[in-house]
Amino acid sequence: MKFQKSKTLSLGRLATLSTIKENLRVKTSFQKSESPSAQVLDNSNGHSNGGDSDSILLFSAISGYKEKTPRYAPPPEHFSISETDSPRRPSSALSGSTDARASSFNGQHIAADETFSSSAEYRDYDGPVMLREPAVDGREADEDSNGEVGLQRGEIISTSRDFEEEEELWQFPPKVSGLGLDRRDLATDDKWVPRHPDLIRIKGFHPFNGEPPLSTLMHFGFLTPTSLHFVRNHGAVPQAGWESWTIEITGLMTKPKKFTMRDLLCFPSRRLPVTLMCSGNRSKELSKGGKSLGLKWGPGAVSTSVWGGARLCDVLQHCGVLMPKKRGVQYFVCCSGADKLAPSSSSYGTSIPLEVAMDESRDVLLAYEQNGDLLTPDHGFPVRLIVPGFTGGRSVKWLNKIEISAEQSDSYYHLHDNRMLPSQVQDLDTAISEGWMSRPEFVINEMNVNSVICTPAHSQTLTIDPSNEDAAYSITGYAYSGTGKKIGRVEVSLDGGKTWKFCSVGYPAQPTKHGMYWSWCFWETRVDVMELVESSEIVVRAWDSAMNTQPENSSWNLLGNMNNCWYRVKIHRDDPADDPDAGQDERTISFEHPTQPGMLNGGWLQTSQASEPESERELTLKLMHQESSSNLDLGDQLPSTPRLL
């Protein structure tokens, strides 16, 4: 068998498994554990279900980073949210006390302390990377390869590009307890999918869409635990197998090919922290302005993981991808997943410009790793696209087909989702019949600049007495821009935007060598307690390095996307008469965020969610699932709330 040498990729020599592992270790700065046998026995990550020692060793090389020196310090104290795990009166005078929402946890969760691996429901989700020696004659290697002479399994692909960039030794986020099956999923096709009960379900019916409570998200800081990462599904989670999975790569290229997961592992891996944000993050704030389609997300449809995988540009180059020859002509990378969706059992599909995929500085990945583990079912196991900076909706999960085309994706979901229509388009009929929906200028790719106040939290209260009225209070939050630009500044106003306080901003991740900021940052400013007492509102706005900032008011749009108006937390002065226990010199103020996610009540922007008719698009999705989940429209349930982790 002969290997073809593509124009820019030089195929390496046929490697043995040990070479592969060695190479993986070197290329990604993996270090073999001091006591590999301990790691072999440690299956608490849930993926290890046995296998030969070589494959386990490799797997431990992929997942065993726990010994590394932390790159990031633990979150500062003010990010530590005590409201749920310490109902006792805080000893620090200025720690907030909150309402007792934690007690409303409704106990619907079956196995809060089960680990990910102990469920018998995993079926075809078959665990660790089972890299075996390639068949000696290479025949097995090519049986899925679409008839093209292609990649030899087990071969290391090297590219002409330098990997001079120092790989950071990322300190992954902790694994949180509580993952397990959920009663709310049992009558659905997702009944086998483990989920964390703290994810707030945006709707009472399926598909599953959830975001972590803002305080939980901030508790973990820079990197979000995988099981608490927000989830945006469009249908039931596909049941996938690592060994049997293929990605067909086809279209405008000289060597189309079907890749297995083993093939992908042969490409040099790239690992970097990336913030994913849903286009609909903060969409619930828009619903007051008028009926909008789309889910009612709070400000937690954003999370950050260290994603790892092959670079899409390397894989496409290997396939001999063709670039447009004429200026102004665009090609597209059309991706689709294995989920079967309404209408007409199509897959979720979307596209990104080819120039983005091929631009090394954009770091587009075929990711098979999240926070040092293989992907989980909700996040696209075994492989998904990761497009840094773009809306999460472009990072196709359960990816099984890539087609390079001169046209955008024609998937229903590409054409009808992740768009920001002008405000004059008031309903879906108009959007479609007048052609608004298909205009390229409304496609959401890069995310705009955004920031959110995390402390004070919603419903948090603050009691001021003579002992602390000279103290300072720390206002904190996150900020993010999807353009790869640094958040240049964050400002807080206590007078509705008349004057602004300049905040200190911490950037947990360095920019990439191309100067890109692919993840969020955290800001803080300290104010005198008495300033809060005298103010009626805390407002935040961020600026990116091009001095683009957030608009004062939201721009309603039909699909409810891209809301990045100033985030406002109202301050209420509680009437002392309401609290007979309050001391004579005590004053209490409380804080109210604009909304609470999904069906949760609360927030100064709250409108009667019950009176809002179901949107058309949601009805479509609902119809699709009504048979299996008609008894699951849990509109009256009490969703889960932040819990002690």
Place this chain on the structure above:
Amino acid sequence: MKFQKSKTLSLGRLATLSTIKENLRVKTSFQKSESPSAQVLDNSNGHSNGGDSDSILLFSAISGYKEKTPRYAPPPEHFSISETDSPRRPSSALSGSTDARASSFNGQHIAADETFSSSAEYRDYDGPVMLREPAVDGREADEDSNGEVGLQRGEIISTSRDFEEEEELWQFPPKVSGLGLDRRDLATDDKWVPRHPDLIRIKGFHPFNGEPPLSTLMHFGFLTPTSLHFVRNHGAVPQAGWESWTIEITGLMTKPKKFTMRDLLCFPSRRLPVTLMCSGNRSKELSKGGKSLGLKWGPGAVSTSVWGGARLCDVLQHCGVLMPKKRGVQYFVCCSGADKLAPSSSSYGTSIPLEVAMDESRDVLLAYEQNGDLLTPDHGFPVRLIVPGFTGGRSVKWLNKIEISAEQSDSYYHLHDNRMLPSQVQDLDTAISEGWMSRPEFVINEMNVNSVICTPAHSQTLTIDPSNEDAAYSITGYAYSGTGKKIGRVEVSLDGGKTWKFCSVGYPAQPTKHGMYWSWCFWETRVDVMELVESSEIVVRAWDSAMNTQPENSSWNLLGNMNNCWYRVKIHRDDPADDPDAGQDERTISFEHPTQPGMLNGGWLQTSQASEPESERELTLKLMHQESSSNLDLGDQLPSTPRLL
């Protein structure tokens, strides 16, 4: 003599002049004129003052594009501003009539019809490219070369990069009559510099800073005639010679070198349209909010030219530039010009990140050509930097030194200009003493998203009678974002931002092959005349493709930079009693922009400019020039206004 071969540049063979010309023609799609002799005699562009026929031929190759098929159609009719060149009543019912400001032109201009070349004041500004055969033994070629074995004059440098991108045959803007010397410059060091009288002088004293009237700018559309391009000078224009000019390139590189203009011509040329905008564009709108330093620009501190020159990345690669090895470490390209400025006779200097300079997709040029001609004195003859998307302040004029450094430029002007400080920094003393001025996050590089209404023009009136009250009126303007991102949408509101009309947007230039939009675009929306009558204000806002938009209100900042709030044109209903000639059924409305540039009166935001104290920074500049221009503080002059061109 031996040529060194750098790592990524392969030095070509020693070329004769005819080879150079042939090569230039091929590389840049130059075509020899059908009748070269006619071009030799045509010196109306003002640069040709004789020379051997070879040099003239080459010059005609550089400047003679007039025969090319226009790439862009003439501006559409609604961009054609008739107010100044046709004072007669417009035949079209809805063309605006204006006040008679044209008649206020004060006649201070000496030689409005003199051509650029006819002035005897040019001194050392020595005309066309005088490329001669290199000295046979190469000694002359190296006499300025800093002792390094370097580039052989007349040699063609080729790079390893493909120039596959189709060069556009740009249709250059027309040359407008009127260029000449100006009485206001006669007692200054700029007395030899030809200028167009229509540029509105922002201050009555030197250095020269001028912007074209908005209506003139829009009249020419996509490409601004060179003599009407806005000018931002910090001191007197250096008197430069093409032959004697050198750029010293030094710092973190293996082969520092002094380049002559001939050397630069040896690099492949790149030519593309780039919009330059001053950080202070629209700064006069900020002065109402509080005293701000900086010039009081109107919305015309923006212009677009086709710039041509060598790519900075090629030149730096040729010098063996070193890149930082560690992530998070930045190097800078520190550039300075030949202008001698206060304080302490330093030059204007600034820096850009090295990663930007070396990023092929950013198209940073060492430009020696504007709109097909050599540069003019006011725009940096013989060579300047062009950094697409960045504030004009980074595009250093009269460039004579580049140093690659691990530090930003320490030039006074880098540290004190082109920054956007937080609004809490209220005065220069605080800015400096508290270290605000030197913080890197306030450096302005890329420009934010901006848009301006051009028609209706300031002071334009519109008479509505029964014959036209059903007609439509076309509102137009420009929009720009400096991030290379496409302007995704432009919206106009007639009700103060409650509802928005989606505008059509025209993009005269295709994106580059890297998908970059380096130049402005034009937008239009048609409204019913009666909608205007019933409205009190036209508001515009633009969005870039990442859905970043303009803020509703401006953010005052000490240096008066980066104002991109919604642009608002007020609508006034004139009292019929004021016009006894008005017909019974006629109604007249008039339009008022927020400001007029510089010292011009007018605009609904107008405050008493006279009562504003001189800013400290401007005083510095003024002091520097007071000796030569003490009789030139023409605060009470009537600046020039749009004229028939």
